[in-house]
Amino acid sequence: MQSLSGLESLFPKDRLLCDPAYLAAFESDGLTAFRTKPRAVVIPETSEEVIAVVRWCNQHEVPFVARGSGTSLSGGSLPVAEGIVIALNRLNRILRVDPFERIAVVEPGVVNQHVSNAASPHGLYYAPDPSSQTICTIGGNVAFNSGGAHCLKYGMTSNHVIGCKVVLATGEVVELGGTSVEGVGPDFTGLFCGSEGLFGIALEITLRLLPRPEKFHTVLVGYRSLQAAGDAVSAVIDSGLLPGALEIMDALSIEAAEAAVACGYPEGAAAVLIVELEGPEERITFERECLEKVLAGTASFAQRVAVDEEDRLSIWRGRKSAFSAVGRLSPDFLVQDGVVPRKRLGEALVRIEQLSQRSGMRIANVFHAGDGNLHPLIMFDGKEDGALHRAEQVAAELSMICIEMGGSITGEHGVGMEKRDFMPEMYDANSMEMMARVRDAMDPSGIANPGKMFPANEPPALSSVGLHPLEKAGVISRE
Amino acid sequence: MNEKVLTPLCIDELKKMVATHDRVLPVGNQTKVPLGSVSGCQMISLSNLSGMLEYEPSEFTFTAQAGSKVSDVEAELQERGQYLPFDPVLGNAGATLGGTIASGLSGPGRFRFGGIRDFCIGLHWMDGEGRRIRGGGKVVKNAAGFDFPKFMVGSLGRFGILVDVTFKVFPRPFRSLTWCLTCSDSDSAMNAISEIASSRLEVDALDYRPESQQVAVRLSGPSEVLPALADELQHRWAGGELWTAEQAQRYWNQVTGLTWSGFEDPLIVKVPLGLSKFLRIEKELSKHDAFRIHLSVGGNLAWIAVDKVGDLKCLSDLLRSERLPGLIVLGSLNQAPATEGSTQREAFKIGLWPSTQMEQAVKKAMDPLAKFPGV
Numbered sequence: 001m002q003s004l005s006g007l008e009s010l011f012p013k014d015r016l017l018c019d020p021a022y023l024a025a026f027e028s029d030g031l032t033a034f035r036t037k038p039r040a041v042v043i044p045e046t047s048e049e050v051i052a053v054v055r056w057c058n059q060h061e062v063p064f065v066a067r068g069s070g071t072s073l074s075g076g077s078l079p080v081a082e083g084i085v086i087a088l089n090r091l092n093r094i095l096r097v098d099p100f101e102r103i104a105v106v107e108p109g110v111v112n113q114h115v116s117n118a119a120s121p122h123g124l125y126y127a128p129d130p131s132s133q134t135i136c137t138i139g140g141n142v143a144f145n146s147g148g149a150h151c152l153k154y155g156m157t158s159n160h161v162i163g164c165k166v167v168l169a170t171g172e173v174v175e176l177g178g179t180s181v182e183g184v185g186p187d188f189t190g191l192f193c194g195s196e197g198l199f200g201i202a203l204e205i206t207l208r209l210l211p212r213p214e215k216f217h218t219v220l221v222g223y224r225s226l227q228a229a230g231d232a233v234s235a236v237i238d239s240g241l242l243p244g245a246l247e248i249m250d251a252l253s254i255e256a257a258e259a260a261v262a263c264g265y266p267e268g269a270a271a272v273l274i275v276e277l278e279g280p281e282e283r284i285t286f287e288r289e290c291l292e293k294v295l296a297g298t299a300s301f302a303q304r305v306a307v308d309e310e311d312r313l314s315i316w317r318g319r320k321s322a323f324s325a326v327g328r329l330s331p332d333f334l335v336q337d338g339v340v341p342r343k344r345l346g347e348a349l350v351r352i353e354q355l356s357q358r359s360g361m362r363i364a365n366v367f368h369a370g371d372g373n374l375h376p377l378i379m380f381d382g383k384e385d386g387a388l389h390r391a392e393q394v395a396a397e398l399s400m401i402c403i404e405m406g407g408s409i410t411g412e413h414g415v416g417m418e419k420r421d422f423m424p425e426m427y428d429a430n431s432m433e434m435m436a437r438v439r440d441a442m443d444p445s446g447i448a449n450p451g452k453m454f455p456a457n458e459p460p461a462l463s464s465v466g467l468h469p470l471e472k473a474g475v476i477s478r479e
Numbered sequence: 480m481n482e483k484v485l486t487p488l489c490i491d492e493l494k495k496m497v498a499t500h501d502r503v504l505p506v507g508n509q510t511k512v513p514l515g516s517v518s519g520c521q522m523i524s525l526s527n528l529s530g531m532l533e534y535e536p537s538e539f540t541f542t543a544q545a546g547s548k549v550s551d552v553e554a555e556l557q558e559r560g561q562y563l564p565f566d567p568v569l570g571n572a573g574a575t576l577g578g579t580i581a582s583g584l585s586g587p588g589r590f591r592f593g594g595i596r597d598f599c600i601g602l603h604w605m606d607g608e609g610r611r612i613r614g615g616g617k618v619v620k621n622a623a624g625f626d627f628p629k630f631m632v633g634s635l636g637r638f639g640i641l642v643d644v645t646f647k648v649f650p651r652p653f654r655s656l657t658w659c660l661t662c663s664d665s666d667s668a669m670n671a672i673s674e675i676a677s678s679r680l681e682v683d684a685l686d687y688r689p690e691s692q693q694v695a696v697r698l699s700g701p702s703e704v705l706p707a708l709a710d711e712l713q714h715r716w717a718g719g720e721l722w723t724a725e726q727a728q729r730y731w732n733q734v735t736g737l738t739w740s741g742f743e744d745p746l747i748v749k750v751p752l753g754l755s756k757f758l759r760i761e762k763e764l765s766k767h768d769a770f771r772i773h774l775s776v777g778g779n780l781a782w783i784a785v786d787k788v789g790d791l792k793c794l795s796d797l798l799r800s801e802r803l804p805g806l807i808v809l810g811s812l813n814q815a816p817a818t819e820g821s822t823q824r825e826a827f828k829i830g831l832w833p834s835t836q837m838e839q840a841v842k843k844a845m846d847p848l849a850k851f852p853g854v
Contacts, residue, residue: 099673099677100669100673100754100755101673101753101754101755101778102673102676102677102777103753122677123677123678123679124677144622145622145626147620147622151619151620152619153592155593155597156620156622158626158629159593159597168837170836170837172835172836172837174835174837175833178751179753180751180752180753180779180780181589181593181594181751181776181779182585182589182594182749182751182776182779182780183583183633183751184583184633184749184751184804184805184806184832185583185633185634185635185804185832185854186630186631186632186633186634186635186637186638186838186854187583187596187629187630187631187632187633187634188630188837188838189629190596190626190628190629190630190632191625191626191627191629191630193626193629194622194625194626195625195626211676211677211678211679211681213679213681214679234537237537237539238537240560240650240651240653241650242649242650279681280679280680280681280704280708281679282704282707282708283681283700283701283704283708285704286700286701286703286704287701337622339618339620339621340618341535341538341617341618342537342538342539343535343537343538368620371618371619371620372618372619372620373620406616406617406618407616407618407621408616408618408620408621408622408623409623410621410622410623411618411620411621411622412620412622413622414622414623415622415623415624419623423623423624426616426623426624427613427623427624428613430610430611430612431612431613431614431624434606434612434627434845435624435625437844437845438625438841438844438845439625440844441837441840441841441843441844441845442837442840442841453624
């Protein structure tokens with residue numbers, strides 16, 4: 001086993017954790033089905049300390065996994081046995097909010113929501129809004145190119161990151177991008193976003209800020225069938241409107257959300273559609289009329305328009321609590337994140353239903369309908385022999401359905417360790433090899449977050465079942 | 480078109496050309512001539528590998544061959560009420576989709592919804608070994624694998640030959656109008672830009688020309704809504720006027736066509752920056768008659784025109800002192816004064832272009848045969 005000598009001189013004992021009791025807190029992330037105990041956890045407080053530990057790992061060829069709040073749903077921050085976890089939560093300084101240039105420069109451990117809070121006095125906000133935004137960190141958002149409910153109009157994390165100072169796995173410190181949304185030369189900032197920690201660790205991240213929309217118009221619409229809700233999405237899109245969000249929940253997820261937060265969704269709905277318009281008041285007044293006409297032409301049976309901000313948040317509360325709420329219907333579940341072309345959403349839902357019937361496993365559906373991003377929740381009881389394995393098989397089939405339909409295995413959670421075996425199904429051998437070459441160029445020793453994104457042969461992590469303790473406590477939720 | 484440029488008619492022919500030449504440089508319709516000024520390379524134009532491959536308006540996406548003309552694609556999108564919101568540059572001059580990605584150029588509409596990096600969601604390229612490599616996908620949301628589509632934006636053909644590309648598109652606004660504010664100086668103009676950019680109005684484009692001290696604000700959306708938003712501009716920032724549709728079209732066409740300077744055959748330099756750095760750059764350049772600036776994308780991008788007699792070294796040194804890079808995208812480099820003292824190998828790069836071990840390592844990994852020019 002690699003000695004930690006040298007590392008001990010870099011960190012005091014209370015920030016270099018080797019006690020198994022402490023390490024247990026880091027052995028899993030939001031994908032609770034897997035856990036691995038790391039060799040040690042270091043808790044740097046400055047960029048210099050992060051650089052020092054990465055250089056130490058490079059020198060000694062010790063693998064490391066950077067971690068923020070550990071909310072990854074794809075096992076993206078699952079530790080590596082014999083490796084080091086670098087916990088970045090103390091690098092949580094917002095270094096600069098510049099309203100004149102409309103940018104913020106933050107450390108990786110800053111919580112997503114805190115950026116918008118800091119920008120708020122200037123009428124600005126940070127647009128990407130993963131459901132876990134009250135706890136997840138910007139560093140993790142960058143690593144996994146996190147999404148949220150408003151991707152259709154505003155894009156994902158990588159569309160809002162304009163620069164990064166990074167320590168690569170080699171120990172080289174590089175500045176990618178800058179403080180302008182424009183650049184020249186290959187877009188290394190874009191390449192770094194979503195690289196799942198395989199290149200190195202972001203030390204400082206420059207984000208663009210947008211003016212907070214003046215007005216929201218949020219409508220909840222009830223349908224008697226999923227198909228009718230899907231048709232309504234097509235009608236909205238075809239009308240030329242560009243909503244900030246277009247979300248669908250099916251009967252099972254509505255039932256769960258009702259039980260959890262009493263969100264008051266229409267009784268007897270087989271599906272609800274949430275449409276949110278946002279922008280200047282005059283525009284919303286006009287678009288609201290357009291939307292009303294479009295929705296009137298759909299087979300809805302109930303409609304609720306948010307009358308104020310509190311009402312709007314209550315509509316969103318049902319949607320944002322859906323994943324954790326499914327825990328009330330089932331002791332365990334796996335969440336998938338595939339994407340299909342929007343026009344094939346209906347077909348995908350039929351196949352999910354068939355899969356559910358064939359496997360005997362209940363599957364709840366919540367999805368970002370505007371961009372075809374499905375989140376089927378596969379319910380099972382981990383105490384039943386082989387149930388986890390069967391759920392994983394269903395999840396695997398769902399990934400394959402998305403690939404067959406010309407979509408993606410992940411819209412916003414990342415590949416991580418969970419979906420790495422499907423990468424060669426989505427990308428051909430040459431394309432996989434090119435990705436591996438770039439990985440090797442950035443990290444020749446393969447020490448940065450190994451075991452993620454690429455299929456690997458290392459021993460499987462231990463598996464476990466159940467909601468994440470923080471989810472059970474209602475602290476975090478899944479998109 | 481230069482007779483020395485090869486123009487394959489199919490992918491197999493392209494593959495053979497790549498195999499039979501030691502070093503190649505992919506180009507489109509050569510609308511950005513300086514970027515092709517690389518010695519010792521066989522230029523291969525993708526101009527014959529053009530045409531829409533898939534267009535699904537309901538998906539907000541299309542896939543086209545990289546040699547497709549931007550103007551042809553925009554016309555097809557317009558028929559279905561959609562558009563590329565970043566106002567592709569030099570479309571009317573014949574720019575191709577692939578060339579627009581490789582040069583990394585976005586127009587004023589980049590301000591509202593993002594640039595070409597934000598709308599290019601997938602692509603295939605041919606590497607130096609003749610292999611077809613895929614990056615990204617065809618759906619608007621995709622977090623699987625490294626984001627090669629973004630990486631290729633601005634990559635100048637140094638890593639491969641783009642073959643086909645997939646873009647996200649948006650519904651085209653019903654109407655737009657342009658309001659113009661004449662400021663007393665650039666300082667007050669930058670304050671106005673910052674305030675308007677942060678306002679509730681969600682403007683579509685926000686540009687400035689120091690020569691006329693005019694801030695141009697484009698609003699887009701339903702015709703029922705725009706007058707009220709323009710009224711607010713008029714009310715909050717006194718001294719503005721609404722332009723006629725013709726005035727507005729002429730102005731924005733000059734920006735996307737890079738013809739606004741009034742110089743004859745100038746060099747046009749792209750410089751990404753911010754409002755504060757713009758003020759310092761503008762203060763220095765205003766001392767010379769040979770430079771004119773158009774500030775675009777809400778102050779994030781300066782196009783700097785250099786007249787024939789202009790001192791390019793002076794501009795390069797100024798950019799270097801501000802730690803800014805400049806990319807010469809138009810003009811004749813032969814006419815340009817030598818960039819004495821520059822360590823850049825390529826004459827179209829001025830100012831500060833940091834070199835990293837990382838970039839060299841990625842170049843070597845993606846192009847081990849050095850089939851494409853170096854970085």
